[in-house]
Structures are given as C-alpha cells and as structure tokens.
Amino acid sequence: MCCIVLSFVYIFALPIMKDMDIEKTKTQMRKGILEFCILSIIKRGGDAYATDIIDELKDSQMIVVEGTLYPLLTRLKNESLLEYRWEESSSGPPRKYYSLTELGDAFLQELKQTWNELQGAVNKLTLETNQNG
Amino acid sequence: MDKTISISLGGFSFIVDDRAYQKLKNYLDEVRQSLNGMEGTDDIIADVEVRIAELFKQRLDSREVVNEHDVEYIIGVMGRPEQYLNEDDETAGVSDSGKTYTGKPEEGGKRKLYRDPDDKILGGVLSGLAHYLGIETWITRLIWILLFFADIPMTGTSFTILSYIILWIILPKAETATQKYEMFGQTGDFETIKRNVSSSVTGVKSGNSASNVFGEILRAIAKLFLIFFGIILLLIGISLLLSAISLLFLPDGLMPMKIFNHIVDYEWQSWATKIFGFLLLGIPAYFLMLFGIKMMYDKMKIHKTISLTAVGVWLIAILGASVLTSTLVKSFSRNIEYSNKSAYTVDSDTISLAFNEYKTVGTKKMKWGMEYDIDDFEEFDGKLNKKIERNVEVRQSPNNEVYLDVVYSSKGSSLDNARKNAEQIEYNYSMNSKGELTLDNYLSLPKDVKFRNQDVNIVVYLPKGKVLHTQNIRNVIFYDEQTNGKDYQRGNNKFYKFVGDHYECLNCQKVRIDSDSFDDDDSVNISEEGIKIQSGDKKISISKDGVRVQNGDKKVNINNEKTRNDDTDSIDNSESGN
Numbered sequence: 202m203c204c205i206v207l208s209f210v211y212i213f214a215l216p217i218m219k220d221m222d223i224e225k226t227k228t229q230m231r232k233g234i235l236e237f238c239i240l241s242i243i244k245r246g247g248d249a250y251a252t253d254i255i256d257e258l259k260d261s262q263m264i265v266v267e268g269t270l271y272p273l274l275t276r277l278k279n280e281s282l283l284e285y286r287w288e289e290s291s292s293g294p295p296r297k298y299y300s301l302t303e304l305g306d307a308f309l310q311e312l313k314q315t316w317n318e319l320q321g322a323v324n325k326l327t328l329e330t331n332q333n334g
Numbered sequence: 335m336d337k338t339i340s341i342s343l344g345g346f347s348f349i350v351d352d353r354a355y356q357k358l359k360n361y362l363d364e365v366r367q368s369l370n371g372m373e374g375t376d377d378i379i380a381d382v383e384v385r386i387a388e389l390f391k392q393r394l395d396s397r398e399v400v401n402e403h404d405v406e407y408i409i410g411v412m413g414r415p416e417q418y419l420n421e422d423d424e425t426a427g428v429s430d431s432g433k434t435y436t437g438k439p440e441e442g443g444k445r446k447l448y449r450d451p452d453d454k455i456l457g458g459v460l461s462g463l464a465h466y467l468g469i470e471t472w473i474t475r476l477i478w479i480l481l482f483f484a485d486i487p488m489t490g491t492s493f494t495i496l497s498y499i500i501l502w503i504i505l506p507k508a509e510t511a512t513q514k515y516e517m518f519g520q521t522g523d524f525e526t527i528k529r530n531v532s533s534s535v536t537g538v539k540s541g542n543s544a545s546n547v548f549g550e551i552l553r554a555i556a557k558l559f560l561i562f563f564g565i566i567l568l569l570i571g572i573s574l575l576l577s578a579i580s581l582l583f584l585p586d587g588l589m590p591m592k593i594f595n596h597i598v599d600y601e602w603q604s605w606a607t608k609i610f611g612f613l614l615l616g617i618p619a620y621f622l623m624l625f626g627i628k629m630m631y632d633k634m635k636i637h638k639t640i641s642l643t644a645v646g647v648w649l650i651a652i653l654g655a656s657v658l659t660s661t662l663v664k665s666f667s668r669n670i671e672y673s674n675k676s677a678y679t680v681d682s683d684t685i686s687l688a689f690n691e692y693k694t695v696g697t698k699k700m701k702w703g704m705e706y707d708i709d710d711f712e713e714f715d716g717k718l719n720k721k722i723e724r725n726v727e728v729r730q731s732p733n734n735e736v737y738l739d740v741v742y743s744s745k746g747s748s749l750d751n752a753r754k755n756a757e758q759i760e761y762n763y764s765m766n767s768k769g770e771l772t773l774d775n776y777l778s779l780p781k782d783v784k785f786r787n788q789d790v791n792i793v794v795y796l797p798k799g800k801v802l803h804t805q806n807i808r809n810v811i812f813y814d815e816q817t818n819g820k821d822y823q824r825g826n827n828k829f830y831k832f833v834g835d836h837y838e839c840l841n842c843q844k845v846r847i848d849s850d851s852f853d854d855d856d857s858v859n860i861s862e863e864g865i866k867i868q869s870g871d872k873k874i875s876i877s878k879d880g881v882r883v884q885n886g887d888k889k890v891n892i893n894n895e896k897t898r899n900d901d902t903d904s905i906d907n908s909e910s911g912n
Contacts, residue, residue, distance in 0.1 A: 272369060279374055
C-alpha cells in the first residue's frame with residue numbers, strides 16, 4: 202500500500218512540485234536576461250568574438266563561469282537568431298565571429314521593448330513598496 | 335617524472351603531462367555528457383576547446399608543459415560540467431575556482447553504491463558493487479554467475495536475475511565526477527578517476543594483468559549468456575503480450591467470459607476486468623521484452639519516464655483489480671441452503687435412480703456436457719443452464735416411505751441476497767409409480783439472475799428393504815448415521831441392497847462393468863441387450879436370443895422361440911471330446 206501511494210506521489214505530485222521550484226524560476230529569469238545581454242553586445246559591435254563577449258559579461262558580472270556561454274550561443278544560432286563567419290587571426294587559427302540575423306535583430310528589438318516595459322513597471326512597483334514600507 | 339603527451343587543442347598544440355591529460359579528457363567527456371545530446375554539441379565542444387587553448391596560452395606564458403593545476407584552473411574558469419546548462423548549480427561554491435572541482439576530501443571517505451557506466455556488461459551493477467565492496471570486478475561477476483546456476487535448481491525461479499534487474503532500476507548511475515569519486519570512496523584521488531577513463535584513453539595503457547585476462551574471458555562468457563537470456567526474456571515477453579492482447583479480445587461466447595458475464599453486476603465490470611488483466615499482463619511483458627532487448631543490445635536506451643509511468647499504471651491496475659475482485663468476492667461471501675423434501679410411497683421392491691442424459695429443448699433432445707454440444711454452462715432457451723454434479727446421497731428412511739430431498743444452495747452478498755439467489759433455481763425431477771426417479775442433470779436460472787454458484791444436491795432416503803438401482807450417476811454416497819461416514823460408490827448401472835449394516839453392490843464384485851471385454855478374462859456386462867458373464871473360457875449370456883452357457887468346449891443353449899428357425903431341440907447340448 203505504501204508503495205502504491207509513493208508511486209502516486211512520484212508520478213503526479215513530483216512534477217508539480219518541480220514546477221514550483223524557485224531556483225528554476227530564477228534560472229529562467231537570468232537566462233532570459235543573459236540572452237538579451239549577449240544579443241545587445243553583438244548588436245553594438247556589429248559582430249563579436251566569443252572571448253570578447255565573455256570578457257564583457259564577466260566585467261558586468263552577468264556570468265560566473267564561462268562554460269555557460271557556449272551552449273547559449275549555439276542555441277541562439279540553432280534558433281536562427283545568430284549566425285557566424287570565420288575570420289583569419291594573426292595569432293592562431295581562424296576565429297568565429299557572431300553577428301545578428303534579421304530575425305535576431307527583430308527579436309532583440311522586442312526584448313528591448315519588453316525589458317523597458319518591465320523595468321518601468323518594476324521600478325514603479327518597488328518604489329511604491331519602498332514608500333509604503 | 336610523469337609522461338608527457340602532445341595534444342592539439344583548438345588549433346594550437348600543447349605538451350601536457352599524463353595526469354593533466356587524463357583530467358582534461360575526462361572534463362571534456364563530462365562536458366559533452368552534461369550537454370545531454372543537445373543539438374550542436376560538437377560545435378560547443380569545439381568552441382570550448384578553442385577557449386581552453388586561449389586560456390592555456392595566457393597562463394603558460396613561458397612554461398612548456400601543461401600540468402594538473404592548469405587544468406584545474408581551466409575548470410574553475412569554465413565551470414563544472416553540470417554548470418554548462420545550468421549556471422545556478424553552485425552547490426560547491428564556484429568562487430574559489432578550480433579547487434572545488436577536485437577539492438581534496440577527507441581521507442577514506444564513505445563509499446557509495448552506484449552503477450558504474452565505465453565498466454559494465456549490462457547495467458554496471460556488479461562493477462558498482464565491486465567498487466563498493468572494494469574488490470575486483472571479476473569477483474562479483476563470477477559470484478553472480480555461480481549464484482545464477484545454483485539459483486534455478488534450488489528455488490525454481492531466478493532470484494539472481496530478479497535482484498539484478500531490481501538493482502539496475504533502483505541504483506543510480508555514477509555520472510558526474512563527484513559520484514565516481516564517491517563510488518570508490520576516495521574522493522579526489524585522481525588515480526581512481528584515471529582508472530575509469532583508461533579504456534577511452536589512447537595514450538597510456540599498462541599491460542593486462544592475469545586477473546584482467548580472466549576478467550575478459552568472464553566478460554565474453556557473460557555476454558553470451560546475456561544474449562541467450564535476452565532472447566528467452568524477449569520470447570517470454572512476446573508470448574505474455576500476445577496472451578494479454580487476446581485477453582482483451584476474449585469473445586463473450588467462450589469460457590471464461592461466458593460465465594463471467596453472468597457473475598458481474600454491470601457490464602463495465604467485465605470491461606474493467608479485461609483492461610486490468612491486459613495491463614497486469616501487458617506491462618510486465620513490456621518490461622521483459624525491454625530487458626531482453628537491452629540484454630542483447632546494450633546501447634538501447636531505456637526511457638525512464640515511460641518506464642516509471644508504466645510501473646505507475648501497473649500499480650494502479652493492481653489497485654483497481656483488487657478493488658474489483660473484492661467487490662466480486664463480496665457477492666460470494668454468504669452461503670445459504672434450503673431443502674425441498676417430498677415423500678413417495680413405492681410398492682416396487684426396486685427404486686431406480688437416474689440422471690437424465692438429455693435436455694429437451696423444444697422438440698429436440700440435447701446431450702448435455704458430453705464431448706459435443708455444450709459446456710458446463712450454456713445459455714439457451716432464454717436461461718442460463720448449469721450442469722450439476724451427478725451425485726446422490728443415500729440415507730436411511732425412518733419408515734417405508736421414500737423421501738427425496740432436493741437441497742438448493744447459493745451464495746450472495748448477504749443472507750437475504752443468497753436466499754433470493756437460491757430461490758431462483760429451477761430444477762426438475764420426476765418420480766413415477768414404478769419407483770423410477772428421474773433427475774435433471776442441470777439446473778436453470780432466469781437470464782437476468784446473476785450466477786452466485788447456485789447448486790443442487792440430491793439426498794434420497796430409502797427404506798431398508800428396497801434394492802437401489804442406479805443409472806448414470808457419478809457417485810452414490812451412502813451415509814452412515816452411526817459413524818457419520820460417507821461411502822462413495824460408483825453409480826453407473828449398479829444394484830445395491832442393504833445387507834447387515836451397509837449397502838452392498840450386487841453386480842460389481844471383483845469385476846469391471848461395461849468393459850468391452852475382448853482381452854479381459856473376467857467380466858460381467860449388463861446392458862439393454864442382456865447379461866454376459868465371462869470368466870476365462872466359461873461364459874454365460876442371457877439375451878433376447880436366449881440363454882447360452884459355455885464351459886470350455888461344452889455348450890448349453892436355451893434359445894428363445896422367436897429366433898428358433900428350425901426344428902432343433904430348444905435345448906441344444908453339444909459335446910465334443912471329453
């Protein structure tokens with residue numbers, strides 16, 4: 202009997218509990234913002250080398266370990282938001298330079314708008330809360 | 335001094351010492367693994383390698399050989415493999431970079447039981463167990479094989495296989511570096527990790543020791559066994575699945591559905607039973623096939639979610655089936671019997687007891703329950719008919735009357751319900767003035783009445799002086815009131831008379847009845863044609879032709895008038911020889 206109850210918990214309750222996991226929410230939030238930042242960095246320079254992106258992100262403390270960036274770049278490329286070209290380098294093998302696709306550009310515009318809206322809303326809300334508190 | 339290896343990384347070449355090489359390779363393997371088959375994994379690894387090369391360049395400066403600390407530094411910068419997809423996994427504290435990944439642990443840390451994916455034949459259970467016990471892998475494998483052979487003859491089932499499969503399911507696989515450390519109980523000892531990856535490293539390899547060779551042989555034998563048992567498991571699985579499917583499509587007209595549909599109160603119960611039955615058989619069949627294939631083809635992936643769902647559904651089916659069963663069992667929980675006693679005055683010296691061999695349906699006579707026509711249960715004539723056991727219990731009548739006691743019995747969810755069910759029984763019998771009691775060999779229930787094991791038992795009370803002639807009765811049960819004992823006798827065309835203190839058979843001493851006695855020396859045969867008694871070369875026959883007696887070659891014939899066709903004497907005594 203105990204076994205049956207446990208398996209019920211496992212099958213039905215656990216996935217729900219997982220969804221409520223705050224860590225996941227935080228990660229998602231950070232990932233979204235990280236994407237926004239990466240696209241912005243690439244947009245600003247026209248194109249960018251992975252190491253340059255890393256340096257900027259690390260400076261502004263957006264990432265802690267570098268490994269995170271690579272799967273993210275590949276995913277953005279897979280989603281056709283980014284493309285890359287090879288460029289000869291004076292100090293070694295050719296380097297991969299990332300740039301935005303048209304889709305990526307539109308995506309970034311949308312993110313920017315959403316960000317501004319969110320920022321305004323959050324600022325307003327937190328301001329009110331601070332005043333009340 | 336450690337060996338050094340020259341490697342190419344991200345378009346640069348480096349000289350790396352042995353330890354650093356192992357560590358780096360292991361790290362890249364784990365990164366690849368942690369990406370979990372994501373699209374573009376190769377690109378990511380290539381990019382990571384380029385970055386690592388850059389970092390090495392920066393760090394080495396004028397040094398030539400990359401050492402273990404450099405790799406640790408790299409890991410600190412790039413992050414642990416599990417952080418690639420999920421940076422917030424900061425359980426170990428990334429801040430003191432590098433140190434965390436390999437951070438020196440307490441000596442002699444506790445070993446944990448994992449499955450070892452790097453040294454496995456099937457699931458890595460036995461190698462994991464060996465690591466846990468701190469012994470060589472081939473030892474646990476050998477013990478397993480020995481147990482396997484001892485197991486089946488001793489217990490009849492293979493608990494060895496069963497326990498292996500259970501361990502396979504419940505033990506986690508040692509995937510991350512930390513887990514592999516824990517498996518050996520020596521967190522941070524790099525040598526242990528190196529042993530794990532040595533099979534995939536091409537650079538350095540020590541010669542095989544004797545135990546390794548032995549291990550390889552065992553491995554090959556085990557592989558053969560796996561294929562063999564894989565096929566067996568697969569076949570069992572397939573046949574089980576087929577029976578599960580056929581269960582689902584059991585026709586209503588065939589047993590057991592024929593009677594089952596009369597037991598259930600609602601039609602959905604019948605359906606639910608089929609579906610539960612299908613799941614209860616089909617899911618183990620699925621797993622048997624799955625494990626069978628897995629045994630033969632190691633690389634096949636077992637989908638965890640599907641498997642867990644299947645186990646869950648199976649447990650639900652068990653729950654459902656037991657609820658269903660208990661409601662059905664409850665319908666059979668009470669038992670009631672009531673009897674219908676009738677008295678007859680019989681003048682004849684012989685009382686005949688017989689079960690009808692035929693049921694009359696309309697104008698037709700149907701033979702019941704023989705090798706053709708119909709089963710023990712049959713629905714016709716708008717009724718459910720059930721064959722009864724052709725048993726008759728014989729008791730002593732207190733006077734000169736013959737009593738017939740028909741005992742109706744039934745089960746039900748309550749006594750009232752049981753009585754109601756018993757009262758629905760229709761059963762026919764008839765007694766004529768010649769003392770011939772004819773009983774139906776079946777009972778009938780109206781079609782809408784549920785089958786609750788309704789039954790009929792026949793008890794006959796006989797006066798002492800009467801001879802009992804039984805026909806087509808399976809067992810005649812003589813009840814002795816003094817000893818409360820029951821004496822089972824056969825009831826196919828037998829004569830019984832009360833002699834002394836019990837009934838004795840008049841025509842069945844030391845002889846077989848109804849035998850087609852071609853090769854039997856002794857026989858008594860009583861049939862419609864007459865009586866034939868034979869013992870060796872002595873024969874007596876009484877038939878419509880007359881009476882014939884033969885002793886060896888002496889013959890006496892008394893012929894019936896009808897068959898006498900010439901003027902020979904009615905008594906023909908022929909004798910030849912002496």
